[in-house]
Amino acid sequence: MQIQLEHLIPEPLIEIAPKQSGIWLQQVILAPSQWTQLVAPSGSGKSTLLNIIYGTRTDYQGQVWIDGKSTRSFSADDWAQLRRERLSVVFQDLRLFADLSGWDNLLLKQQLTETVNKEQIAKMATQLGIMRLLDKSCGTMSYGERQRVAIIRSLLQPFEYLLLDEPFSHLDEANRQIAANLIQQACTQRNAGLLIAGLGADKYFTYHQSLQLDETNG
Amino acid sequence: MKLTGKIFWGKQSRWQLIVATGGFWIGLFITLLSIQFYLDIRQITKRSEDEKNYIIVNKTVNMANMFDKTISMFTEAQLDSLQGQPFVKDMGLFRTNTFNIYADVSEQMGLAFDLYMESVPTRFLDTIPASFEWDSTDNFVPVLVASDFLRIYNFSLAMSQKHMPQLSPLTIQLIPIKIKISGNGSSRILTAKVVGFTDRIPSVLVPEDFLLWANEKYGNGPAPQPTRVILQIDDPANERIKEYLTAKNYDTNADDLRLGGMANTLQIISAISGSIGGMFVFLSFAIFLMNFQLIISRAKVEIGILLDLGYRPSELAKTLNKQFMFILLGCAATVLATLAALVAALHSLLNSYGFETGGTVSWIIPMAAIALVLLLQAFIYLGIKAGIKR
Incomplete structure (x- = not known):
């Protein structure tokens, strides 16, 4: 899957976006299977960018192309299909169901494609140290625990690109390494592209390219 | 899901x-x-x-009728005039028997009496039981009786006569009535049964085809002109009906016509x-x-x-x-x-x-x-x- 950004700018940023952004109003190509690091200070719009690519925000100018098709032309069913089988995401706000248990949150994703079986889910949860917590409702978990649930959830489907928005912000060093290994494994297995947005450079992945969202501050 | x-x-x-x-x-x-x-x-x-849309019309009976019953009969011209009225949607003639009828229920009720029969075209009946059909090869005659007759029998006659039982509508339909029809030099015994009750027509009704057949075979002389007709009218509140009937000196059974249009x-x-x-x-x-x-x-x-x-x-x-x-x-x-x-x-x-x-x-x-x-x-x-x- 190739994602192409053409003169993209979110409407709220039109007045205040810096002239030298590596993304906004530029031509950006996220090539298939390419791993990209997106460095951006908070408030510069990286979550907005991920939401635009994922189709959950439409208040922008310019174009987003996925495999040569403008995402503006996608129907609700097209998006559903894409989110099931080709594009996965961990949002910064995680978007878990607080009232459901960790397990139910994971099964909601798992049952859509059944790419990963329950034993494999349990294995990942054990590696990340949240196996015992999965019966608790997500609302009662700590943010770090929820982050791990969301990371596992993003790996329970086929995908050609994985979008991660500050996925490790509330994890300790040991869990960051384990999570990074799981992600790396899943992407390699699927030959998938990866786009990680973070506040600064990280050492967990080997990136093909690094983009600065806001060069004046970066 | x-x-x-x-x-x-x-x-x-x-x-x-x-x-x-x-x-x-x-x-x-x-x-x-x-x-x-x-x-x-x-x-x-x-x-x-529905009931108000059917009225039965006859001539007013006065002293003259006592001496000449034909005065009560409608002439062809009178019938044509009646049928031609704009308020008349349909008209049916009452036919009556021209032969003698003697009914005998002495076995069941200790009762025997002279009887009359009338008929109207079936489309004017309010109730048409399936058994209200006459078969010329059969000795059976179905009879429809006015509900009022049963009431009169039950509450007036039966109450005053010790040997007469009160009869429910269902019981009366079980009683076979032996009738003898005679005239024109011959006679025949038939079995009649009440097969239903009518609220619309105060009479004893038999199928029209039976009456025509019996009048032909046993009738004493030609069938007389009808004395009663049943009319289907467009609107009982129509003032012209009342005016016409009064002008012609006709009488009707419809209360509403006599009272004028009542509010519905x-x-x-x-x-x-x-x-x-x-x-x-x-x-x-x-x-x-x-x-x-x-x-x-x-x-x-x-x-x-x-x-x-x-x-x-x-x-x-x-x-x-x-x-x-x-x-x-x-x-x-x-x-x-x-x-x-x-x-x-x-x-x-x-x-x-x-x-x-x-x-x-x-x-x-x-x-x-x-x-x-x-x-x-x-x-x-x-x-x-x-x-x-x-």
Whole structure:
């Protein structure tokens, strides 16, 4: 899957976006299977960018192309299909169901494609140290625990690109390494592209390219 | 899809659901009850309306008739004039027997008497039992009797004569009546049976073809001109009918014509009850849809997350739709059951006041319930689709 950004700018940023952004109003190509690091200070719009690519925000100018098709032309069913089988995401706000248990949150994703079986889910949860917590409702978990649930959830489907928005912000060093290994494994297995947005450079992945969202501050 | 249902309903306040469902239940109940009332009242008024559209006309009897019975007969010209009136939709002639009839129920009731028979064309009868058919190869003659005759027998004659029992409509239909018809030099024994009762025509009626056959074979002389005719009229309130009958010195059995046009109170009542029913339909719909909008908007965030996960809007709409359908059908089923019980109870109450209602829920009611549920479901489906789209 190739994602192409053409003169993209979110409407709220039109007045205040810096002239030298590596993304906004530029031509950006996220090539298939390419791993990209997106460095951006908070408030510069990286979550907005991920939401635009994922189709959950439409208040922008310019174009987003996925495999040569403008995402503006996608129907609700097209998006559903894409989110099931080709594009996965961990949002910064995680978007878990607080009232459901960790397990139910994971099964909601798992049952859509059944790419990963329950034993494999349990294995990942054990590696990340949240196996015992999965019966608790997500609302009662700590943010770090929820982050791990969301990371596992993003790996329970086929995908050609994985979008991660500050996925490790509330994890300790040991869990960051384990999570990074799981992600790396899943992407390699699927030959998938990866786009990680973070506040600064990280050492967990080997990136093909690094983009600065806001060069004046970066 | 069980989990998606859990997410959706988990967000709803229990009270709100109960109130929304309860509101719909009551709304549906009152709506269907109004329709049932409307149908019942219409049935009652329609029956009496129908009756008012049939009048029996004869000439006024005065002293002269005592000496010359033919004065009572309608001439062909008079019949043509009557039939030609704009208010007459249809006209039927009463035929009467020109032979002798002797009825014998001495075995059953110790009674034997001279009898007369009349006939009108079948289309003028209010009740036509299946057995009211004459077969020329059979010795059986079916008879329709005016309900009033039975009343007179039961409450006047039988009460005054010790050896005469009172008879229910069902019993009287079981009694075979031996009749002997004679004239024109021959006679025949036949068996007659009362097969039904008529409120419209105060007479003893036999099938017209039987009477024509018997008059031909046993009649003493040619059939006389009719003395009574039955008319189907367009509107009993039409003043011209009264004017015409008075001018011709004709008499009629119709009270309403004599009294002039009476206000159709019951019809007005039924119209009012119908429009109140319509208002309830509208209100219950509005209440339910408003509650429903609230239920959908409460789950807006959850629906959004499900879409983010890759659930199809159509899939979610279908699941939610199914669950609402379940609620609506559950309501409809319990409402219908309650209604059936209530109508049965009301039926006996109404009957005690002399109104005859079916006593069962009209087939229109379940149809109306299904139609309302489907209509509401269509609105809900559109609402869900609109609510899920972002």
